[in-house]
Structure formats: C-alpha cells, structure tokens
Amino acid sequence: MITVASFLVIALALAGLPLFLVIGASAMLGYLGSGQSMELFFASNFRPLATNPVFLAIPLFTLAGYLMAQSRAPERMVRLSRAAVGWMPGGLAIVALIACAGFTAFTGASGVTIVALGGLLMPTLIKDGYPRRFALGLLTTGGSRGLLFPPSLPLIIYAMIAGLAMEGVQQMEANIDEEMEEVEEAATDPDSAQAALDDELDDILAEDDAEGEEGDEEEFDDDDLDDMLADMDDQGKKDLEARATEDWAPGSGPDTAVTGARAPPSHVSVDRLFVAGAVPGALALLLVAIYSIWFGVRRKVPRTRFAWRELGRAFVGAAWEVPIPFIIIVGIYGGFFTAIDGAAIIAAYVFFVEVVVYRDIRIGQLPHIFRESMVLVGGILLIMMSALALTNYFIDREIPQQIFALVRETITSPITFLLALNVFLLVVGTLMDIFSAILVVVPMITPIAVQYGIDPVHLGIIFLTNLEMGFSTPPVGVNLFVGSLAFRRPVVELYRAALPYLGLSFISLMLITYWSDLSLWLVRVTGVQ
Numbered sequence: 348m349i350t351v352a353s354f355l356v357i358a359l360a361l362a363g364l365p366l367f368l369v370i371g372a373s374a375m376l377g378y379l380g381s382g383q384s385m386e387l388f389f390a391s392n393f394r395p396l397a398t399n400p401v402f403l404a405i406p407l408f409t410l411a412g413y414l415m416a417q418s419r420a421p422e423r424m425v426r427l428s429r430a431a432v433g434w435m436p437g438g439l440a441i442v443a444l445i446a447c448a449g450f451t452a453f454t455g456a457s458g459v460t461i462v463a464l465g466g467l468l469m470p471t472l473i474k475d476g477y478p479r480r481f482a483l484g485l486l487t488t489g490g491s492r493g494l495l496f497p498p499s500l501p502l503i504i505y506a507m508i509a510g511l512a513m514e515g516v517q518q519m520e521a522n523i524d525e526e527m528e529e530v531e532e533a534a535t536d537p538d539s540a541q542a543a544l545d546d547e548l549d550d551i552l553a554e555d556d557a558e559g560e561e562g563d564e565e566e567f568d569d570d571d572l573d574d575m576l577a578d579m580d581d582q583g584k585k586d587l588e589a590r591a592t593e594d595w596a597p598g599s600g601p602d603t604a605v606t607g608a609r610a611p612p613s614h615v616s617v618d619r620l621f622v623a624g625a626v627p628g629a630l631a632l633l634l635v636a637i638y639s640i641w642f643g644v645r646r647k648v649p650r651t652r653f654a655w656r657e658l659g660r661a662f663v664g665a666a667w668e669v670p671i672p673f674i675i676i677v678g679i680y681g682g683f684f685t686a687i688d689g690a691a692i693i694a695a696y697v698f699f700v701e702v703v704v705y706r707d708i709r710i711g712q713l714p715h716i717f718r719e720s721m722v723l724v725g726g727i728l729l730i731m732m733s734a735l736a737l738t739n740y741f742i743d744r745e746i747p748q749q750i751f752a753l754v755r756e757t758i759t760s761p762i763t764f765l766l767a768l769n770v771f772l773l774v775v776g777t778l779m780d781i782f783s784a785i786l787v788v789v790p791m792i793t794p795i796a797v798q799y800g801i802d803p804v805h806l807g808i809i810f811l812t813n814l815e816m817g818f819s820t821p822p823v824g825v826n827l828f829v830g831s832l833a834f835r836r837p838v839v840e841l842y843r844a845a846l847p848y849l850g851l852s853f854i855s856l857m858l859i860t861y862w863s864d865l866s867l868w869l870v871r872v873t874g875v876q
Contacts, residue, residue, distance in 0.1 A: 371732075374737040374739075402507070403687055404503055404690035405727060408693065409723055411498075411693050411698075412453040414698060414708065415668075417707075418701040421446065424446050425464075426664065427664070430657045430661040431661075436643035437640040437648065440642070443482075448496065451499075452493035452496040452497065453498065465486050468482075472485070475648065476646075483844040487830035489635075490818070494814070495624030495627055496628050497676070500782075501781050501785060501814070502617065502811065504731065504785050505620065508789045512794055513793065618685055618876065621675075622679070624811070631812070634851045750791065761800055765801070768792065769813055772809075776815075777818075784814055802863065804866065809866075816853070820849060
C-alpha cells in the first residue's frame, strides 16, 4: 500500500501537484511506512511554528518589503545612488547594482526585483550609453544579489531549518558520547567488560539451546565451546589492555574519524547569519562594481556630472528611507535588539514612512498590499510546515547519517566535499525556487557537512551564494526567464549577457567556500549570538 501511494505521489508531482503537498505526503508516507504514529507528523508541523518566535520575523519583513515595492522608494533610491556615485566610471551600473541588492534584501524574491527595477533602470542605462547586452546581464543577475544582506528572508528560513537539523546532530553526538563513556568504563574496568561479555555469551547460548530443542541446529560440542570461550576471553583481554595502555581516545578510530580533529560546530541563529553574510555579500558586489568601472573606462561610457545640489536634493527626498538599512545593521551588529525585534521595528517604521510621511500609499491600497504580502507568507509557511515534518522524519530515521556513510566511502577530504556540494547546489538553484531549495535540501546536507568539520553558519553562506548564482545559470535559471519576459528579449540573448557576471560570481563563490573567515570573522569579532 505504501509503495502504491509513493508512486501516486511521484506521478502527481510530475503532473504539477503543489510542492507543499508533495513534501507533506512524503513525510506522512515515511511515518506510516516506519510504523510511527501520525501524531508525530502533526506535532512536527505545528510545534515549531508555535514555539519558535523567529517565525514572527517572516511576515513582518515581507510586509515591509511589499510596502517599499508599492511606493516610490525604488525611484528615490536610484536618484540618490546616481547623485552619489554617478560621476564615477561605470557609476550608473554601480547604482543599478546597489539598488538591486538593496531591493532584493528586503523582498527576498529576485523576480520581484527584476520586474520592479528593470523597467526603471534599463532605459536609463541604455540612454547613458551602456550596451544592451551589458545592461541585460547586469539587471538579470542583479535580481538575486542581496540575498546575503539583512533582512533577507532566505537567511531567516535557513537559520530555522538548519537549527532544527543541528538539534538532530547534537542528539546523535550525545548518543555517541554515551557509547564512548561505556567503552571508556570498560577499558578501565576489565571485570566490568568481562561481565558484559559473559552476559552476551549467555544470551547466545540460550538462543542456541532453544534452536537445538526445535531440531533446527546442532548443539555445540563441549570441547568446541570451551575452545571458543578461551579464544574470546584472550581476545577480549588483549583489546581491553590495548585500550587501557595505548594512546587511545573515543572517536579516534577509522570508523569515526573523517577529517581528523575538528572544532565543535557553532549554533545557527538568524542574528549570526545576518552578520556572517555581510562581508561575503560585500565581496560579491565589489567584484561586479570593479568590472563595471573597468567596462565604463574601456567603453568610455558618459558619466553623470557630480553636483552637491543634486546630491542634497536626492538625500532630502529619501531622508526618511536612508536610515532603514542602518537601523538593522547598527541594531543587530551592536547588540541593541535581535532580528525579531528588528522585524517589528522596520515594519512599523516603513509603514509610517510610506503611508504617513511620503503618502505614496493610500489607505485604500493597504488591504490589497496586506493580502498580497500575506499570500506569499502563507505559501512559505505551508511549504515550511511540510518540510519540517519531513526533516523530523529524516532525523528520526538517521537518514543524513546513512547518506554520510555512503558519501564517506568516496569523499574523505572536506575540500573535495565542498567542491561536490557546490556543483550539486548550482544544479538545485537552477531547478528550484530558493525557499523550496532551503526547506528540502538543508536538512539533508547540514548533518553531513558538520561531519566534515564545516561550520553550519559558513555552510549557510555557501548555500545561499550557490542559489544566488543558480538563479542566473543557463539553461533553466529562473531569473533568465523572468528577465526575458520583463525586457522582452529572447532568453538565449540573456544566456550570453549573463556569462561575464556568472564568472564574477564563480570567483566570489570559490573565495567564500574555501576561505571560511570571510563568513565567520565578523561573527567572532561582534560576538553576536
């Protein structure tokens, strides 16, 4: 019955069944197939939502992003950026880059950024002398930039899902510690170990006697039994003496050591992810900015004349919106409030600015904006509840540990593992939206990565960098198709336009992957928890 139902779910998934139903049905079949109570399935759905306050940040940040998208904030942001850096070589390209990154950080959706800013920036870039291909590549790949900056929704969701996966890892390590304590006790107390060996042998003999009475097996000959006991006793004593006298430590054997000694993994939190993404995100933007400057010089693109008066007017025009990123950065990095507190502060502040101060949004528009933003939140939560149930099933059945055992047979080096992980995540990023990818893949790879000594916070930055790049990777990167529709250009043209930017993204990905301090240095310096 379970097999038939599994094939039915696969068939419905191929026919277009919503993702949350596919994931939820898979979790239910897993619980039923393993003989576990369905109460565990529903507890896995609702308990994390009811007890984890981080979920409050999702609707609040989403609402703030939608309010800004429906206002004239993007226009004011572009004007201010142009007045500030438009005089530089490639200045307008840098303006577009900063605007896209800031907008994506608030909305968490790359497609929204392309649609909202593309129509504003594309004509401006072409009018200022930038080639169409350059502008197409910049705006299409720019749609996913900013995912590493607060208050990015993918960062929040990764923190929650990875945190749940780490609970499973910690439980597994606790079980291993208990087993190692028993082994240490046996190593220092031969009499205790011998007693345990005798008990196990008694059980074997009892089973053999029962089988012998049924005629299924022949009983041991007394002489053979004495010889076997003597051999076991000698070998047991040798093992215990070796463990008691040699330099032996729990977990140091070949079955448990993969990469040698490693520091215990750090815990995952939204605040730590917000801090960890700052330097890698800035690095990715810096590489594109340098390329834009080089392109502007090489192609002699006209620059905007710098004028203090225009800069002052642009600043005054956006004076109420300029503090928004600084409220988040100073508040969280300075330890004045958490990401959850920041979500409530930012949502209230943006509402006040866009509705009361600038009056870009009329009171009559609010029901529509609230409804649209909460539809997105509802979709995320439905997928998340289903994914949490499937995650708990994976943890209960120790599936990540089984996958790790298979992976360990072919990959023993963390460097090789990270390389294989990048290839895998790039493929995932082209095939799935970012929220689905986080909810489905993170529970599987987090326990495995930890076994290779990779910090889960660093892993989160690697994960999101890959997905950010995957959105614009041919042939099926979602940003390419959104850009094709938004700019009304053939998707093949966007393939070519995106290639230089994908090369820059690859450089930043390699640096982020193999230089862990890019992600963890600021976390250690600030001491954020």
